[in-house]
Amino acid sequence: MMKIFIFLTLLSFYSVSGKEIAGDSLRKEIRDLYYTKTSDADDTYDLGQKILKLSRTEAELSKGYILIADAVNKKGNYSKAIYYYKKVDSLSDITHADIDKLTANFFLSTIYSRISLKKQSQTCFEKSKSLAKKINTPETLAMVDDLEAALLLEDLKFCDVIPVKKRQIEADKMMSDDKMSLAVDYITVTFCYLKCGNLPDAQWYLAKYEEILNAMPESEKHNLRLSMYFLNKAIIFAEKGQKEDAKIWFTKAHNEAIKNDLKLYIARITEEEINYDMLDPKSQKKYFAEYIKQKQILKAHAEKVIIQEQSTQDVELKETRISVIVILTISILAIALIFFYNRRRKRQIKVRFEKIIQTIQNEKLSHQPIEFKNDENSGSIINEDVGKHTGSKENMIMSEEREKSLLEKIKEFERGSMFTEKNFTMAQMASALESNAKYINYVLQKYRGKTFSDYINELRIKFIVDKLISNPEYLSYKINYLSDISGFSSHSRFTYIFKKELNISPSEFISQLTEKAKLK
Incomplete structure (x- = not known):
C-alpha cells in the first residue's frame, strides 16, 4: 500500500x-x-x-x-x-x-x-x-x-517476479533515499526466492531487509510489510526442519496480518501453514473456513462484473446488428454449400445430446451426486472392495473404518460446490475433508477410478450441466461466464474438458437444450 x-x-x-x-x-x-x-x-x-x-x-x-x-x-x-x-x-x-x-x-x-x-x-x-x-x-x-x-x-509465477523486482531495486536506489520501498522490494524477492527453492539467495535478501528494518524508527516499522517478513522467517525455519521455531514465526505473521486486516496476506500465510503441515486440526478448519469465505466474496464480485460486462456487450451487439446482417447476406452462398454437411452434423449432435440426457435421467444427475463408472452401487462397493482388500493387507493403506468415513466425506463434498473454486488444490480438499493427499488419492482411484485432476474436472462439468438443465436462464449466459462459475482457468480449457467428458461442445449442448425447451 x-x-x-x-x-x-x-x-x-x-x-x-x-x-x-x-x-x-x-x-x-x-x-x-x-x-x-x-x-x-x-x-x-x-x-x-x-x-x-x-x-x-x-x-x-x-x-x-x-x-x-x-x-x-x-x-x-x-x-x-x-x-x-x-x-x-x-x-x-x-x-x-x-x-x-x-x-x-x-x-x-x-x-x-x-x-x-x-x-x-x-x-x-x-x-x-x-x-x-x-x-x-x-x-x-x-x-x-x-x-x-x-x-x-x-x-503464482514467483520465479518470473525476481528479475522485475531486481530491476525495481536498482531503480529505487537511483531515484531516492526512500528505504521503505527498497525494503518492500527486498522482502518480496526473499519470498519469491523461497518459493523457487533458492534458500541462499533468499537469506541474502532477507539480511538486506533486516538492515533497513533495524535502522527504522519503531513508529514506521509497520510500513515494512512485517507480516511478509515473519512469513519468510517461518518458511526458512520450516525448510530447515525446525518446526517449533517455524510455528512461532507463522503465528507472528498471522497475528500481524489480522491486526492490519490484510486479507490477502492472511490467505497466503494460511496456504503456507497448510503446505508445511503447521496447523492443528481445529486451527486448520477455522483458517480454511475464513479462506473459503474470502474466496467466495471475490467470486461474487467477479460474477457481478461478468454480468455487467456481458450486458455492455449485448448493447454493443445491438448497435452492430446492421453490419452483421450485411455480413450474413454475403455469407449465404457459402452457407448453402455446407448446408448438407451441417444437417448431417446436427443429426449426429442430436443423437449424442439425447444419449446424454437419457444417461442423466437414468442416473438422476440433476438431483443426486454424480454416479461414476466405478460407483454403480455405493453401498455394495464399500463392502465388496474393502472386503477384497482385507485379504491382502499389503494393498491397504488405511483401516476399513477410516476408508468408509473418507468415502462418505467425499460423497458429501460432491454434493457441494467447493470444487468450483479456481486453482482448487489437493491441499484444500485435504483440509476440507480433514484427511491427507495420500488417503484421498487412494480412495479416488479405488472408488472413482480417477486422478485428482480428472475427478475435479468431472465434478465441474456435472455442476455446470446440472445448472443448465435445472436453471433455464443459464442457457443465455456466455461460455466465458459458465467457464468462470464452474472453476476452469480459461474458456478454452472448459470447452476442451466439456467435450472430452460428454463428446459434445458446450455451445452444441446449450443449443440442443434450448431447442428442447422450446418444444415443451
Whole structure:
C-alpha cells in the first residue's frame, strides 16, 4: 500500500505542476477539494460526491469519480470500483488526460486480478504500460514494474517476479533515499526466492531487509510489510526442519496480518501453514473456513462484473446488428454449400445430446451426486472392495473404518460446490475433508477410478450441466461466464474438458437444450 500511496502522490504532483495534458484544467475550488486529505474511505466518497455536484467539465467529473472509485475499492466493493474506474477511463478519452487514464487502468488491472479475471487484468496492464511510457517519468515507469510484479505474484509465477523486482531495486536506489520501498522490494524477492527453492539467495535478501528494518524508527516499522517478513522467517525455519521455531514465526505473521486486516496476506500465510503441515486440526478448519469465505466474496464480485460486462456487450451487439446482417447476406452462398454437411452434423449432435440426457435421467444427475463408472452401487462397493482388500493387507493403506468415513466425506463434498473454486488444490480438499493427499488419492482411484485432476474436472462439468438443465436462464449466459462459475482457468480449457467428458461442445449442448425447451 505504501508504494501505491507514493504513486498517487506523484500523479498529483505532475497534475499540479502542469505536466498534465493541456485542456484538463481544474477550477481552484475543484482542485482544492481533490487534494484534500481524508481520514477514511467514507470521507473520500463524500468528497467525490461533492466534486460531482460542483463539476462543470468532463475533467472535473473525472476527478470526482476517481475519489469515489478509490473509496469503494478500499471498502472491498470491487464491482462498483470497476464501474467508476471505467467512467474515469471513458472521460479521459474525451479530456485526453493521460494521468487520469493511467490511474484508472492501474487500479482496474489490480482489481480484475484480485477477482481472478485475468484477461481483463492483462488488458488494463498493457494500457498502463503504454501510458507510463508516454508520460515517461521514472516514477510512473517504476510503478508499472510494481504492477507487473503484483500480477505475476497473483498468478503464482514467483520465479518470473525476481528479475522485475531486481530491476525495481536498482531503480529505487537511483531515484531516492526512500528505504521503505527498497525494503518492500527486498522482502518480496526473499519470498519469491523461497518459493523457487533458492534458500541462499533468499537469506541474502532477507539480511538486506533486516538492515533497513533495524535502522527504522519503531513508529514506521509497520510500513515494512512485517507480516511478509515473519512469513519468510517461518518458511526458512520450516525448510530447515525446525518446526517449533517455524510455528512461532507463522503465528507472528498471522497475528500481524489480522491486526492490519490484510486479507490477502492472511490467505497466503494460511496456504503456507497448510503446505508445511503447521496447523492443528481445529486451527486448520477455522483458517480454511475464513479462506473459503474470502474466496467466495471475490467470486461474487467477479460474477457481478461478468454480468455487467456481458450486458455492455449485448448493447454493443445491438448497435452492430446492421453490419452483421450485411455480413450474413454475403455469407449465404457459402452457407448453402455446407448446408448438407451441417444437417448431417446436427443429426449426429442430436443423437449424442439425447444419449446424454437419457444417461442423466437414468442416473438422476440433476438431483443426486454424480454416479461414476466405478460407483454403480455405493453401498455394495464399500463392502465388496474393502472386503477384497482385507485379504491382502499389503494393498491397504488405511483401516476399513477410516476408508468408509473418507468415502462418505467425499460423497458429501460432491454434493457441494467447493470444487468450483479456481486453482482448487489437493491441499484444500485435504483440509476440507480433514484427511491427507495420500488417503484421498487412494480412495479416488479405488472408488472413482480417477486422478485428482480428472475427478475435479468431472465434478465441474456435472455442476455446470446440472445448472443448465435445472436453471433455464443459464442457457443465455456466455461460455466465458459458465467457464468462470464452474472453476476452469480459461474458456478454452472448459470447452476442451466439456467435450472430452460428454463428446459434445458446450455451445452444441446449450443449443440442443434450448431447442428442447422450446418444444415443451
